Amino acid sequence: MTGRVIVITSGKGGVGKTTTSANIGTALAKEGYKVVLIDTDLGLRNLDLLLGLENRIVYTIVDVIEERCKLKQALVKDKKNPNLQLLAAAQTRDKSAVSAEQLKEICDTLKEQNDFVLVDCPAGIEQGFQNAVAGASEAIVVTTPEMSAIRDADRIIGLLGPKEEITSVKLLLNRVRPSLIKTNEMMSVDDVAEILEIPLVGIIPEDTGIITSTNKGDPIVNSEDALAGKAYRNVAQRILGEEVPFLDLDEPKGFVEKIKNVFAKLKAKV
Amino acid sequence: MKKGFVENGFIIDLSNTKNTTQLVFELSSVMEHPEVKGKKVCLKLGNQDLKQSQLLSIKALIESMDAEMAFIDTTSEQTEASAVSLGVIISKLDNDIEVASYTASDCEIQEEAVEVKEETPELINDEEKSVEVHAELDNEIQEPISTLEGIEDTYTEETTQEISEVIPIEHFETEFEMLAVNEGLISNEDISKYIILDTGDVLPEGIEENSVDTKTLPTLYLSQTLRSGQTVNYEGNILIIGDAHPGSEIIADGDITVWGILGGIAHAGAKGNITSKVRALKLNAIQLRIAGLYARRNDTLNVPYVQKTNEFTPEEAQIEDGKIVIYKKLRRD
Numbered sequence: 001m002t003g004r005v006i007v008i009t010s011g012k013g014g015v016g017k018t019t020t021s022a023n024i025g026t027a028l029a030k031e032g033y034k035v036v037l038i039d040t041d042l043g044l045r046n047l048d049l050l051l052g053l054e055n056r057i058v059y060t061i062v063d064v065i066e067e068r069c070k071l072k073q074a075l076v077k078d079k080k081n082p083n084l085q086l087l088a089a090a091q092t093r094d095k096s097a098v099s100a101e102q103l104k105e106i107c108d109t110l111k112e113q114n115d116f117v118l119v120d121c122p123a124g125i126e127q128g129f130q131n132a133v134a135g136a137s138e139a140i141v142v143t144t145p146e147m148s149a150i151r152d153a154d155r156i157i158g159l160l161g162p163k164e165e166i167t168s169v170k171l172l173l174n175r176v177r178p179s180l181i182k183t184n185e186m187m188s189v190d191d192v193a194e195i196l197e198i199p200l201v202g203i204i205p206e207d208t209g210i211i212t213s214t215n216k217g218d219p220i221v222n223s224e225d226a227l228a229g230k231a232y233r234n235v236a237q238r239i240l241g242e243e244v245p246f247l248d249l250d251e252p253k254g255f256v257e258k259i260k261n262v263f264a265k266l267k268a269k270v
Numbered sequence: 271m272k273k274g275f276v277e278n279g280f281i282i283d284l285s286n287t288k289n290t291t292q293l294v295f296e297l298s299s300v301m302e303h304p305e306v307k308g309k310k311v312c313l314k315l316g317n318q319d320l321k322q323s324q325l326l327s328i329k330a331l332i333e334s335m336d337a338e339m340a341f342i343d344t345t346s347e348q349t350e351a352s353a354v355s356l357g358v359i360i361s362k363l364d365n366d367i368e369v370a371s372y373t374a375s376d377c378e379i380q381e382e383a384v385e386v387k388e389e390t391p392e393l394i395n396d397e398e399k400s401v402e403v404h405a406e407l408d409n410e411i412q413e414p415i416s417t418l419e420g421i422e423d424t425y426t427e428e429t430t431q432e433i434s435e436v437i438p439i440e441h442f443e444t445e446f447e448m449l450a451v452n453e454g455l456i457s458n459e460d461i462s463k464y465i466i467l468d469t470g471d472v473l474p475e476g477i478e479e480n481s482v483d484t485k486t487l488p489t490l491y492l493s494q495t496l497r498s499g500q501t502v503n504y505e506g507n508i509l510i511i512g513d514a515h516p517g518s519e520i521i522a523d524g525d526i527t528v529w530g531i532l533g534g535i536a537h538a539g540a541k542g543n544i545t546s547k548v549r550a551l552k553l554n555a556i557q558l559r560i561a562g563l564y565a566r567r568n569d570t571l572n573v574p575y576v577q578k579t580n581e582f583t584p585e586e587a588q589i590e591d592g593k594i595v596i597y598k599k600l601r602r603d
Contacts, residue, residue, distance in 0.1 A: 043499055055556050055566035058467060091517050092501045
């Protein structure tokens with residue numbers, strides 16, 4: 001088995017790389033694929049919190065690299081889905097504890113035994129970024145519809161371009177607010193896709209449920225009715241090669257408005 | 271009051287049946303269901319009077335279906351006497367939540383966590399050992415203490431109680447824990463605070479030689495807040511005046527004492543000294559490690575940020591008989 005190594009990156013911080021990693025990983029594992037999530041954000045790890053696995057971490061990626069434990073020992077199984085495993089970052093070390101070659105070696109070992117290896121990249125374009133992309137053959141660039149995030153995403157796409165190992169770079173647009181797009185206060189999905197000129201793999205609506213799911217340590221894909229959860233499940237489907245239409249993100253309207261719509265449609269027919 | 275959980279078990283509520291014949295009929299109709307095989311059955315018998323022979327045949331009926339009788343819940347004295355003479359465990363079921371109980375006519379049987387008020391040690395699944403704090407707190411201290419009179423805070427070892435081994439079952443945790451919490455099945459105080467992690471062969475070598483009295487070791491005195499990512503490592507005891515936030519690590523060859531909230535990882539006796547202790551004004555460590563024993567905080571208590579508080583219950587953790595035991599210091603009024 002040779003799995004796919006996908007790096008999830010953004011350049012800018014706070015756009016939702018870690019949330020995206022946790023959710024796509026969980027969604028793929030729910031589909032029955034064996035998934036390993038690697039947190040490469042040494043010193044500022046969060047992925048374990050989002051998955052609610054912090055209390056289970058004994059060994060980290062640095063322990064593996066410095067040969068204090070075997071790779072298998074450092075993989076923490078998810079609470080709900082044994083298909084999903086986490087290789088945590090060290091909290092008490094910094095980016096220099098790991099080199100790009102070492103991370104590539106870990107990715108290469110893990111892809112032999114798993115369908116997917118998702119690498120959660122730290123913010124920035126320095127050593128941490130270079131490490132995270134080293135073993136990857138695909139990349140998902142996460143951005144939000146804001147000028148600064150888009151500028152940084154553009155920079156990242158430029159840096160990924162010359163890397164021969166990376167055969168596919170896709171865009172995930174996060175924290176989209178349809179109501180703001182309507183009033184022209186936020187850039188539309190099409191605008192962003194046009195600026196960045198890479199194929200879209202997903203559009204995730206802003207969802208307050210993300211906050212509670214983060215606090216609970218339970219990715220939002222696990223809640224069936226959350227719109228963001230559904231959007232992430234769709235992303236997983238697209239990664240698997242399915243053609244899934246993008247969600248209609250129009251916020252649910254009030255009852256009166258719905259009735260009005262029905263009448264409007266009826267009138268149009270008449 | 272202790273609460274426990276029976277893995278792979280379910281309740282059959284027979285308390286509505288009017289006589290033994292009806293009871294056996296209802297029971298057998300449930301037991302015929304193929305899913306019953308290999309499960310632990312808890313019977314709710316209500317006020318039915320059962321003779322020893324009758325109870326024995328009920329037990330035999332359950333066993334003939336490849337199931338196991340876990341315990342019974344009864345209000346009848348005669349049934350109770352029969353159960354005692356047969357060695358059947360009697361327990362109090364606390365299933366006022368509807369999902370957890372199935373009436374006899376309910377043929378659809380699901381795996382369900384059963385709440386037991388009395389601990390039934392036979393049912394303990396040894397897969398994962400864990401630590402629970404037993405202490406009847408606060409029940410007696412109901413009257414507010416007047417601050418004017420000057421309070422004498424006496425903490426005494428005598429009122430602490432040992433912690434017995436508990437019951438959590440991997441299976442239950444993964445699938446039912448959240449469900450159970452949502453349904454109000456577990457109240458946080460009653461579940462075990464720490465669960466032993468299976469870390470394989472992490473036990474440091476040379477335990478015996480290293481286990482010197484920690485009092486003889488030097489002590490590092492630190493007066494600061496330990497933040498996420500900060501590590502303190504010392505070849506002796508560590509005393510911290512302040513909080514240790516989640517994400518921090520304290521590693522000592524001897525004891526660890528935190529005069530504040532301990533929220534990060536604490537590893538006492540890191541080189542294998544099994545007499546080492548971890549104590550804190552509020553013991554909320556994400557992981558407790560003493561020598562080669564690692565315990566993780568229970569998921570239901572797993573709050574990812576430090577919870578500041580004005581109410582402290584000092585606790586002390588140590589190894590006893592290969593388990594991590596937590597002592598709670600109680601206030602004596």
